[in-house]
Amino acid sequence: xxxxxxxxxxxxxxxxxxxxxxxxxxxxxxxxxxxxxxxxxxxxxxxxxxxxxxxxxxxxxxxxxxxxxxxxxxxxxxxxxxxxxxxxxxxxxxxxxxxxxxxxxxxxxxxxxxxxxxxxxxxxxxxxxxxxxxxxxxxxxxxxxx
Amino acid sequence: xxxxxxxxxxxxxxxxxxxxxxxxxxxxxxxxxxxxxxxxxxxxxxxxxxxxxxxxxxxxxxxxxxxxxxxxxxxxxxxxxxxxxxxxxxxxxxxxxxxxxxxxxxxxxxxxxxxxxxxxxxxxxxxxxxxxxxxxxxxxxxxxxx
DNA sequence: ACAATAAAAGACAACAGCGTCTTTTATTAT
DNA sequence: ATAATAAAAGACGCTGTTGTCTTTTATTGT
Numbered sequence: 001x002x003x004x005x006x007x008x009x010x011x012x013x014x015x016x017x018x019x020x021x022x023x024x025x026x027x028x029x030x031x032x033x034x035x036x037x038x039x040x041x042x043x044x045x046x047x048x049x050x051x052x053x054x055x056x057x058x059x060x061x062x063x064x065x066x067x068x069x070x071x072x073x074x075x076x077x078x079x080x081x082x083x084x085x086x087x088x089x090x091x092x093x094x095x096x097x098x099x100x101x102x103x104x105x106x107x108x109x110x111x112x113x114x115x116x117x118x119x120x121x122x123x124x125x126x127x128x129x130x131x132x133x134x135x136x137x138x139x140x141x142x143x144x145x146x
Numbered sequence: 147x148x149x150x151x152x153x154x155x156x157x158x159x160x161x162x163x164x165x166x167x168x169x170x171x172x173x174x175x176x177x178x179x180x181x182x183x184x185x186x187x188x189x190x191x192x193x194x195x196x197x198x199x200x201x202x203x204x205x206x207x208x209x210x211x212x213x214x215x216x217x218x219x220x221x222x223x224x225x226x227x228x229x230x231x232x233x234x235x236x237x238x239x240x241x242x243x244x245x246x247x248x249x250x251x252x253x254x255x256x257x258x259x260x261x262x263x264x265x266x267x268x269x270x271x272x273x274x275x276x277x278x279x280x281x282x283x284x285x286x287x288x289x290x291x292x
Numbered sequence: 293a294c295a296a297t298a299a300a301a302g303a304c305a306a307c308a309g310c311g312t313c314t315t316t317t318a319t320t321a322t
Numbered sequence: 323a324t325a326a327t328a329a330a331a332g333a334c335g336c337t338g339t340t341g342t343c344t345t346t347t348a349t350t351g352t
Contacts, residue, residue, distance in 0.1 A: 003240070005242040005310070008239070008241035008243075012241050029329070041312065042310065048331085058328090058329060059329080060320090060328055061318060061319025061327055062328070063320070065328075096158075104287060106286055107286040111268055115261070122258065144239070144252065152340075175299075187341075188341055190299075193299095194299075205298090206297080206348045207296085207298060207350045208298070210299065211299080
């Protein structure tokens with residue numbers, strides 16, 4: 001895996017909260033988890049983390065739930081990966097060496113650099129808004145079921 | 147990580163055994179592990195696996211050790227990844243969905259497909275011989291220390 | 293045959309990622 | 323104030339990866 005399962009869940013959660021039909025309301029974790037087919041309490045902690053980092057919001061009690069504010073559509077995949085996984089994926093030596101840099105590279109360093117850049121570009125250029133659009137147009141789905 | 151640490155160790159081990167100076171002799175696990183800075187018994191099991199799969203060879207007893215045969219230089223990174231990790235990295239849904247295909251794609255499916263292809267191309271085109279050449283020319287190193 | 297050597301094999305421990313379940317805390321409505 | 327609600331937080335278990343250590347087995351040289 002390039003990103004952790006946790007990070008994928010986070011992205012799907014944020015996209016779900018950003019859908020046009022959800023953007024104006026608060027949604028409970030039970031509904032989100034059900035809709036996305038993700039273990040409820042696990043997703044709960046993941047979203048809690050995003051709340052702590054200020055990316056999304058939540059309120060407790062009746063009619064509480066998770067919700068987003070407008071600017072989130074401009075948020076990139078990279079932003080979320082940074083928060084959840086950190087950027088170690090894009091830095092670690094491909095061959096598992098402790099240290100690996102352009103000064104003292106492993107035999108795969110240069111070759112893998114272009115892969116890394118491709119991934120990085122994708123992370124940086126793809127926004128939550130882009131993913132929302134795919135779901136709303138019916139081209140893509142979040143749950144993998146429908 | 148794209149490939150497991152185990153797989154990176156395997157590649158480094160095979161490249162080390164394939165160096166010009168090592169190609170004609172058998173080398174003990176103690177020396178290999180020392181040279182590559184990899185936990186000895188762990189690397190031992192990894193190389194044992196490669197022996198079982200017929201990629202490299204070994205003999206026990208005095209003057210025993212691990213060794214390769216000529217054709218290995220044409221072996222690709224993909225071959226080793228297949229043996230050690232399998233190809234799940236190149237198949238799993240980026241966002242962690244159980245099912246994800248071009249028929250029912252996640253919002254990242256198409257975008258990530260090009261990354262996947264880039265990684266796959268690298269795996270398929272890069273051979274052990276290529277990596278050996280990098281090390282022998284002094285451009286790259288296996289241990290990360292020297 | 294016997295001792296020395298080195299891979300093979302087994303048992304086990306540490307750790308992280310993933311997941312479940314229970315308790316606590318904050319908010320809302322009555 | 324009180325009860326109901328839902329997120330927050332805590333404790334815990336499972337699994338796979340990584341790593342260590344010990345025992346067994348096969349080979350070699352004397």
